[in-house]
Amino acid sequence: MPLYYQPVRFTPGVNWLCLREISGFEEQEIEGTSASAAMRLVERVLVDAPPVAPLTAELPRQLSLPDRDRLLAGIYSQVFGNKIESALECANCHSPYDMDFALDAFLQHLDSNEAMQQVEWQEDGSFLLNQDVKLRVPTGEDELAIWGLDNEAARKELIKRCVVEGEWAEDESAIEQAIQTAAPMLATEMKAQCPECGHEMGVQFDMQSYLLNALKIEKRRLWVEIHLLASTYKWSHDKILQLPRSERQRYAKIIESTI
Numbered sequence: 001m002p003l004y005y006q007p008v009r010f011t012p013g014v015n016w017l018c019l020r021e022i023s024g025f026e027e028q029e030i031e032g033t034s035a036s037a038a039m040r041l042v043e044r045v046l047v048d049a050p051p052v053a054p055l056t057a058e059l060p061r062q063l064s065l066p067d068r069d070r071l072l073a074g075i076y077s078q079v080f081g082n083k084i085e086s087a088l089e090c091a092n093c094h095s096p097y098d099m100d101f102a103l104d105a106f107l108q109h110l111d112s113n114e115a116m117q118q119v120e121w122q123e124d125g126s127f128l129l130n131q132d133v134k135l136r137v138p139t140g141e142d143e144l145a146i147w148g149l150d151n152e153a154a155r156k157e158l159i160k161r162c163v164v165e166g167e168w169a170e171d172e173s174a175i176e177q178a179i180q181t182a183a184p185m186l187a188t189e190m191k192a193q194c195p196e197c198g199h200e201m202g203v204q205f206d207m208q209s210y211l212l213n214a215l216k217i218e219k220r221r222l223w224v225e226i227h228l229l230a231s232t233y234k235w236s237h238d239k240i241l242q243l244p245r246s247e248r249q250r251y252a253k254i255i256e257s258t259i
Protein backbone atom coordinates (compact mmCIF):
# COMPACT_ATOMS: atom_id res chain seq x y z
CA MET A 1 0.00 0.00 0.00
CA PRO A 2 1.68 3.27 -1.08
CA LEU A 3 2.14 5.72 1.80
CA TYR A 4 3.07 9.36 1.71
CA TYR A 5 3.94 11.93 4.37
CA GLN A 6 2.65 15.47 4.65
CA PRO A 7 3.76 18.35 6.87
CA VAL A 8 1.26 19.85 9.29
CA ARG A 9 1.75 23.52 10.07
CA PHE A 10 -1.17 24.93 12.01
CA THR A 11 -2.12 22.18 14.46
CA PRO A 12 -0.28 22.35 17.81
CA GLY A 13 1.77 19.26 18.65
CA VAL A 14 1.57 17.68 15.18
CA ASN A 15 4.36 18.13 12.63
CA TRP A 16 3.83 15.37 10.09
CA LEU A 17 1.11 12.92 9.17
CA CYS A 18 1.21 9.81 7.06
CA LEU A 19 -1.53 8.96 4.56
CA ARG A 20 -2.23 5.92 2.43
CA GLU A 21 -3.69 5.84 -1.03
CA ILE A 22 -7.52 5.87 -1.11
CA SER A 23 -9.38 2.65 -1.85
CA GLY A 24 -12.88 1.86 -3.11
CA PHE A 25 -14.13 1.88 0.50
CA GLU A 26 -13.52 5.62 0.71
CA GLU A 27 -14.65 6.30 -2.85
CA GLN A 28 -17.99 4.54 -2.52
CA GLU A 29 -18.82 6.53 0.61
CA ILE A 30 -18.56 9.97 -0.96
CA GLU A 31 -21.95 11.55 -1.50
CA GLY A 32 -21.57 15.24 -0.81
CA THR A 33 -18.98 17.92 -0.17
CA SER A 34 -19.72 18.58 3.50
CA ALA A 35 -17.17 19.15 6.24
CA SER A 36 -18.10 15.85 7.84
CA ALA A 37 -17.43 14.01 4.54
CA ALA A 38 -14.00 15.68 4.37
CA MET A 39 -13.25 14.81 7.99
CA ARG A 40 -14.26 11.21 7.46
CA LEU A 41 -12.14 10.85 4.33
CA VAL A 42 -9.05 12.20 6.07
CA GLU A 43 -9.73 10.09 9.14
CA ARG A 44 -9.86 6.94 7.02
CA VAL A 45 -6.66 7.49 5.07
CA LEU A 46 -4.47 8.58 8.00
CA VAL A 47 -2.17 5.77 9.07
CA ASP A 48 0.15 5.17 11.97
CA ALA A 49 3.62 4.96 10.51
CA PRO A 50 6.94 5.74 12.14
CA PRO A 51 8.58 8.19 12.49
CA VAL A 52 5.30 10.11 12.69
CA ALA A 53 3.90 10.36 16.25
CA PRO A 54 1.12 7.79 16.84
CA LEU A 55 -2.37 8.85 15.82
CA THR A 56 -4.92 9.53 18.51
CA ALA A 57 -8.66 9.03 18.12
CA GLU A 58 -9.20 12.78 18.57
CA LEU A 59 -6.72 13.85 15.90
CA PRO A 60 -9.14 14.15 12.96
CA ARG A 61 -11.24 16.57 15.05
CA GLN A 62 -8.26 18.44 16.43
CA LEU A 63 -6.72 18.98 13.04
CA SER A 64 -6.90 22.64 12.02
CA LEU A 65 -9.02 23.35 8.95
CA PRO A 66 -6.14 24.79 6.88
CA ASP A 67 -4.11 21.65 7.64
CA ARG A 68 -7.02 19.43 6.68
CA ASP A 69 -7.32 21.39 3.43
CA ARG A 70 -3.64 20.67 2.72
CA LEU A 71 -4.19 16.97 3.38
CA LEU A 72 -7.13 17.09 0.95
CA ALA A 73 -4.83 18.75 -1.59
CA GLY A 74 -2.36 15.91 -1.01
CA ILE A 75 -5.11 13.34 -1.64
CA TYR A 76 -6.14 15.22 -4.79
CA SER A 77 -2.65 15.29 -6.25
CA GLN A 78 -2.10 11.66 -5.34
CA VAL A 79 -5.32 10.63 -7.12
CA PHE A 80 -5.65 13.14 -9.97
CA GLY A 81 -2.28 14.87 -10.33
CA ASN A 82 -1.36 18.51 -9.97
CA LYS A 83 -3.79 20.13 -12.40
CA ILE A 84 -7.08 21.70 -11.28
CA GLU A 85 -9.52 22.15 -14.16
CA SER A 86 -12.91 23.80 -14.36
CA ALA A 87 -15.35 23.92 -17.24
CA LEU A 88 -16.93 27.40 -17.28
CA GLU A 89 -19.56 29.21 -19.26
CA CYS A 90 -19.10 32.91 -20.00
CA ALA A 91 -21.77 34.98 -18.22
CA ASN A 92 -21.74 37.45 -21.11
CA CYS A 93 -21.61 35.50 -24.40
CA HIS A 94 -22.33 32.00 -23.00
CA SER A 95 -19.30 30.44 -24.75
CA PRO A 96 -17.93 27.42 -22.92
CA TYR A 97 -14.26 27.52 -21.92
CA ASP A 98 -11.84 25.81 -19.53
CA MET A 99 -9.80 27.27 -16.74
CA ASP A 100 -6.93 25.40 -15.16
CA PHE A 101 -4.12 25.99 -12.72
CA ALA A 102 -1.38 24.02 -10.98
CA LEU A 103 -2.18 23.04 -7.40
CA ASP A 104 1.45 23.22 -6.21
CA ALA A 105 1.86 26.75 -7.59
CA PHE A 106 -1.38 27.82 -5.89
CA LEU A 107 -0.17 26.42 -2.55
CA GLN A 108 3.17 28.09 -2.95
CA HIS A 109 1.46 31.38 -3.71
CA LEU A 110 -0.74 31.07 -0.59
CA ASP A 111 2.16 30.19 1.67
CA SER A 112 4.52 32.88 0.48
CA ASN A 113 2.47 35.95 1.38
CA GLU A 114 4.49 38.44 3.37
CA ALA A 115 1.91 39.09 6.09
CA MET A 116 1.95 35.38 6.89
CA GLN A 117 5.67 35.44 7.64
CA GLN A 118 5.14 38.16 10.24
CA VAL A 119 2.54 36.32 12.31
CA GLU A 120 3.58 35.97 15.94
CA TRP A 121 2.80 32.34 16.76
CA GLN A 122 2.60 31.34 20.42
CA GLU A 123 3.62 28.03 21.96
CA ASP A 124 0.01 26.87 22.26
CA GLY A 125 -0.60 27.34 18.53
CA SER A 126 -2.44 30.64 18.87
CA PHE A 127 -1.24 33.97 17.50
CA LEU A 128 -1.53 37.64 18.33
CA LEU A 129 -3.90 39.83 16.34
CA ASN A 130 -2.65 42.84 18.31
CA GLN A 131 -1.49 43.52 21.88
CA ASP A 132 -4.87 42.64 23.34
CA VAL A 133 -6.33 39.91 21.21
CA LYS A 134 -5.07 36.36 20.78
CA LEU A 135 -6.60 34.12 18.11
CA ARG A 136 -6.41 30.46 17.21
CA VAL A 137 -7.04 28.60 13.99
CA PRO A 138 -10.41 26.76 13.71
CA THR A 139 -10.48 22.97 13.86
CA GLY A 140 -12.83 20.17 12.95
CA GLU A 141 -14.13 20.31 16.51
CA ASP A 142 -15.25 23.91 15.98
CA GLU A 143 -16.97 22.89 12.79
CA LEU A 144 -18.92 20.19 14.63
CA ALA A 145 -19.85 22.67 17.36
CA ILE A 146 -21.45 25.10 14.91
CA TRP A 147 -23.15 22.41 12.85
CA GLY A 148 -26.84 23.10 12.32
CA LEU A 149 -26.69 26.84 13.09
CA ASP A 150 -27.74 29.25 10.36
CA ASN A 151 -24.91 30.96 8.45
CA GLU A 152 -24.75 34.17 10.45
CA ALA A 153 -25.00 32.47 13.83
CA ALA A 154 -22.40 29.89 12.77
CA ARG A 155 -20.01 32.61 11.68
CA LYS A 156 -20.39 34.51 15.00
CA GLU A 157 -19.99 31.38 17.09
CA LEU A 158 -16.90 30.27 15.19
CA ILE A 159 -15.23 33.63 15.73
CA LYS A 160 -16.17 33.59 19.40
CA ARG A 161 -14.50 30.20 19.73
CA CYS A 162 -11.35 31.35 17.92
CA VAL A 163 -10.76 34.42 20.14
CA VAL A 164 -8.64 32.84 22.84
CA GLU A 165 -7.97 36.02 24.80
CA GLY A 166 -9.17 39.59 24.83
CA GLU A 167 -12.17 41.55 23.66
CA TRP A 168 -12.28 42.55 20.07
CA ALA A 169 -13.73 45.76 18.77
CA GLU A 170 -13.10 45.03 15.11
CA ASP A 171 -15.84 43.65 12.92
CA GLU A 172 -15.97 39.93 12.34
CA SER A 173 -14.49 40.06 8.89
CA ALA A 174 -11.26 41.52 10.36
CA ILE A 175 -10.92 38.43 12.57
CA GLU A 176 -11.69 36.11 9.64
CA GLN A 177 -9.17 37.93 7.49
CA ALA A 178 -6.48 37.70 10.18
CA ILE A 179 -6.99 33.94 10.49
CA GLN A 180 -7.01 33.47 6.72
CA THR A 181 -3.76 35.46 6.46
CA ALA A 182 -2.01 33.52 9.24
CA ALA A 183 -3.22 30.06 8.21
CA PRO A 184 -4.80 30.17 4.75
CA MET A 185 -7.49 27.74 3.73
CA LEU A 186 -7.31 26.57 0.12
CA ALA A 187 -10.29 28.66 -0.87
CA THR A 188 -10.31 31.72 -3.06
CA GLU A 189 -12.06 33.61 -5.79
CA MET A 190 -10.16 33.44 -9.06
CA LYS A 191 -10.53 35.59 -12.12
CA ALA A 192 -11.37 33.89 -15.39
CA GLN A 193 -11.41 35.65 -18.75
CA CYS A 194 -13.53 34.50 -21.68
CA PRO A 195 -11.32 33.86 -24.73
CA GLU A 196 -14.20 34.79 -27.05
CA CYS A 197 -15.41 38.17 -25.75
CA GLY A 198 -12.88 39.04 -23.04
CA HIS A 199 -15.50 39.20 -20.28
CA GLU A 200 -13.95 38.65 -16.83
CA MET A 201 -15.78 36.80 -14.09
CA GLY A 202 -15.04 35.55 -10.60
CA VAL A 203 -14.87 31.81 -10.01
CA GLN A 204 -15.00 30.33 -6.51
CA PHE A 205 -12.57 27.55 -5.73
CA ASP A 206 -12.25 25.55 -2.55
CA MET A 207 -10.22 22.39 -2.15
CA GLN A 208 -12.76 20.47 -0.11
CA SER A 209 -15.67 20.80 -2.57
CA TYR A 210 -13.41 20.37 -5.57
CA LEU A 211 -11.85 17.11 -4.37
CA LEU A 212 -15.07 15.59 -3.05
CA ASN A 213 -16.94 16.49 -6.25
CA ALA A 214 -14.19 15.02 -8.40
CA LEU A 215 -14.31 11.77 -6.42
CA LYS A 216 -18.11 11.69 -6.59
CA ILE A 217 -18.06 12.03 -10.38
CA GLU A 218 -15.58 9.12 -10.60
CA LYS A 219 -17.88 6.80 -8.68
CA ARG A 220 -19.56 5.74 -11.92
CA ARG A 221 -16.22 4.39 -13.05
CA LEU A 222 -15.75 2.63 -9.69
CA TRP A 223 -18.86 0.49 -10.32
CA VAL A 224 -17.54 -0.48 -13.77
CA GLU A 225 -14.19 -1.49 -12.29
CA ILE A 226 -15.83 -3.53 -9.50
CA HIS A 227 -17.88 -5.32 -12.13
CA LEU A 228 -14.84 -6.04 -14.32
CA LEU A 229 -12.72 -7.41 -11.47
CA ALA A 230 -15.54 -9.37 -9.86
CA SER A 231 -16.61 -11.06 -13.08
CA THR A 232 -13.07 -11.84 -14.24
CA TYR A 233 -11.26 -12.88 -11.07
CA LYS A 234 -14.31 -13.87 -8.97
CA TRP A 235 -12.97 -11.71 -6.14
CA SER A 236 -15.40 -10.61 -3.45
CA HIS A 237 -16.84 -7.12 -3.37
CA ASP A 238 -14.91 -6.31 -0.18
CA LYS A 239 -11.62 -7.58 -1.54
CA ILE A 240 -11.98 -5.32 -4.59
CA LEU A 241 -12.94 -2.32 -2.47
CA GLN A 242 -9.87 -2.88 -0.30
CA LEU A 243 -7.48 -2.50 -3.22
CA PRO A 244 -5.63 0.79 -3.50
CA ARG A 245 -7.33 2.79 -6.25
CA SER A 246 -4.33 2.72 -8.61
CA GLU A 247 -4.02 -1.05 -8.31
CA ARG A 248 -7.71 -1.60 -9.01
CA GLN A 249 -7.46 0.66 -12.05
CA ARG A 250 -4.47 -1.25 -13.40
CA TYR A 251 -6.35 -4.56 -13.18
CA ALA A 252 -9.42 -3.00 -14.82
CA LYS A 253 -7.30 -1.71 -17.73
CA ILE A 254 -5.71 -5.11 -18.29
CA ILE A 255 -9.15 -6.76 -18.33
CA GLU A 256 -10.50 -4.13 -20.73
CA SER A 257 -7.52 -4.57 -23.07
CA THR A 258 -8.15 -8.31 -23.32
CA ILE A 259 -11.94 -8.15 -23.93
Ligand SMILES: [Zn+2]
Nearest residue numbers: 090093194197
Ligand atom coordinates in the same frame (compact mmCIF):
# COMPACT_ATOMS: atom_id res chain seq x y z
ZN1 LIG B 1 -17.65 35.57 -23.45
